[in-house]
Amino acid sequence: MSYPVEEYLQLETRRQFFTRMGKGLGGIALASMLGKNPLASAGETNPASLILPEGRGALGSPHFAPKAKRVIYLFMSGAPSQHDMFDYKPYMKLWHDKDLPEEIRGGQRLTGMTSGQARFPIAHSIYDFKQHGQSGAFVSELLPYTSQMVDDIAIIKSMWTEAINHDPAITYIQTGRQIPGLPSLGAWVSYGLGASNENLPTFVVLNSSWTGRQSAQALFSRLWGSGFLPSEHQGVAFQSMGDPVLYLSNPDGVGTHSRRIMLDGLEHLNQETYEEIGDPEVHARIAQYEMAFRMQASVPELTDMSGESKKTLELYGPDVEKPGTFAYNCLLARRMAERGVRFTQIFHRGWDQHGAIPQDLPNQCRDIDQASYALITDLKQRGLLEDTLVVWGGEFGRTIYCQGPLTSKTYGRDHHPRCFTMWMAGAGVKPGIVYGETDDFGYNITENPVHIRDLNATILHQLGIDHSRFSVKHQGLDQRLTGVEEAHVIKDLLKS
Template sequence: MNPFFNRRQFLKTTSNGFGYLAFAALAQQQALRASSALAAKSPHFAPRAKHVIFLCMQGAPSHVDLLDYKPKLMADDGKSAPSIAGRYGQAKLMRSPWKFSQYGKSGLWVSELLPHLAKQADDLCLIHSMSTDLPAHPQAVTQMHTGTTQFVRPSLGSWALYGLGTQNENLPGFITINPPGNATRSYGSAFLPAIYQGTKIGGAGVPGGGALARRFGRGGDQASMANIQNNRFSTEAQRTQLDLVQALNQSRMQQDGGVSAEVEGVIESYELAFRMQAEVPKVLDLSKESSATKALYGIGNETTDTFGKQCLMARKLVEAGVRFIEITHGNWDHHFNLRTALERNCSEIDQPISGLLQDLKQRGLLKDTLVIWGGEFGRTPYSQGEDGRDHNNKGFTLWMAGGGVKGGMTYGRTDDYGYEAVENKMHIHDWHATVLHLLGLDHEKLTYRYAGRDFRLTDVYGTVAKEIMA
């Protein structure tokens, strides 16, 4: 029985006849909790990773300026771009304004824009051959998260939670930090039960500081989640009220034949919301972290403070057992003002991400946590105007670290200018299949029956890149 449930108090809140009927329905409901939709589930095979932290750089970072070093692009700066796939036309090639150097024992090439991340080179797997279907932000963002460009489908985080369940029944299994206001598809569960959708913290697409920093609480050390506190009723009164509502939900489900994904999702979400009131404030409180830890993430520095707090929050959520965490950092769409804007973006995320990797590693968490960094596509090697790059979906870079991935390696290759993937091409479907595989899930077996057919994240595609696995 739920420790907050009081039979006598519950019966007092109902009429005599209905009270006993409701109590019987409630007993059935609590018996079903043992087989909760969020209960931890056995993976298809031994997992390499138990958690995912996805650092989503929305707007599409320029791979040729950050992680995909192209000497020929440097040498041919200003020349007419050769016609590749009929796209280059008369555009002029534009070299990266920033210097690249090799780092770590692995000698990975990293731009001077990412000096802190460069020190973690031997933990990074740089995937240089990413590709997606369309060079348009809404469609590409949707495909990166759901596998499709146009239909409403469950997100990657929802599929992971559906396949594995959670390790902490008092917290959501999937949390998204600072999602853009129009990003519901990116963390939605679509036709999966509602309990598998992401829980939002922050938002409004603010990349750092300002309103978002204020939203993250008193002095910035206490993050907030909407409606996490009830100022009208005590915990006991809320439990009594919820028990009545849940009894009605159970009664409705029995009327519908005993099985209803929609009603089950409501029941689970109500129970989780109740339990979260005690757990969430403790997990999101950063005030007890040491000064050294905060400095590692760049907390206290105006440039890195907000994203640093979000990355530290992600580490705390992993420690607490949350399965999938996504952090969004926006405004990477550099059609102009590349030199100033890209440098600013990198300065906001470089130290916090490096700190996250170091912190996870020193706590023994990196081996079980898959950290992913990337955007929906890349940028062109030719210029757009005097100081910008256009969209490029044919070849771009994404990196992964920890969670059973080989560190200090590159996988795949783009052509000499960084325009198109030409070796070990990894489509979004392949990437999804690989992430699920690292979590111990077979992407072909992870299915959900809806509208008369079995759906999966990768549709009928997807090849696992086993070469990158430790």
């Protein structure tokens, strides 16, 4: 019989133990011996010089040579309407306000919001679509900047999931299961590959303001949690007001030297506790205290945009100078990429348009369109796109039929998990392709289905991780991000 504490102790490998013990006092003492100030501003040196060697995570080293050193995940919480943005269905003009044929739905599950509707009237998009780039990808007028970068991204029109409601669906795509409590994708990456910069978190979360529908689905910290992995691998959520990270500043009357003495004392007490009970979470606590201490110097430098050129700021648009906006967070994500942050996730809420798409969706698109284009362009200009994987998308899609009344001025769409659109760029992803296809009604996938497990397997693959070999024993099972179900790396999306 295996007890939970025994399983948990297995999480701490010999490599992790000695890596952790090399931090803290030893690191401070070494910096002092070398005549360096451990709290020196990262701005005093090139960010690239702060990057640490690989092989610091539980895997020791990736399973194979990675294409990506880092990931920036742009998550549109609430489910963007693919019918009004990417998945052009001109045939639907002929079907506008006619009911969706039963044979197209095929008895598929409906939400409680439309299951009682007497009709399922098809709502053809009111937005103009045009083809762009070498690929001829269709993009709507809502995304004028995204349309300029279609040759740099791979558009996936055939994503699908089983989850039909927001919280289970977001939990599913973030953690691999619809039930809460499991490690998030960013936590798995942090655990497996470790830190790339000693002075910044391995996994950072940025929540953005939005201007569309103001009532939005809640985001819970478990979406970037570490689950059964050591807690040091959970995402660190930055704030847009006050200290970027909670409790980053010293309390009034407490100086840096006093803070250091306090942390040294805590480390001694925590080490005694570890020797007594052997709980690896104690070492996680030590690591988090030490990271917070180092972040007092590194985070203010990271968030200081004064050194960015006027040209760069103009690239991201006028919102870039407003902390907490999607544009500001995209520029911050690029700065994190330069400094070796392994996984950055930007959430943008407000995409749950059950009604009033003509009123709300344009605002949402304005929030993210120029900034997404600027991020890809900026990374590309700096040579960072070659090893930075950028992912854009939500938890599922929206229906071709209208929820509620369909009028000449407004319409809404319900949840649709059976097909939706995402895009990827950089780090070995084929640029300028459109992958997958849906039927004339945009209701079912007709070519190259991509399950969200396949997406996560592909993200791990680009980081040099074989998802089928990356597991942790928990509750008697070898737990994986991609679960026990079959998952495939989508090789057709990747350069050979």
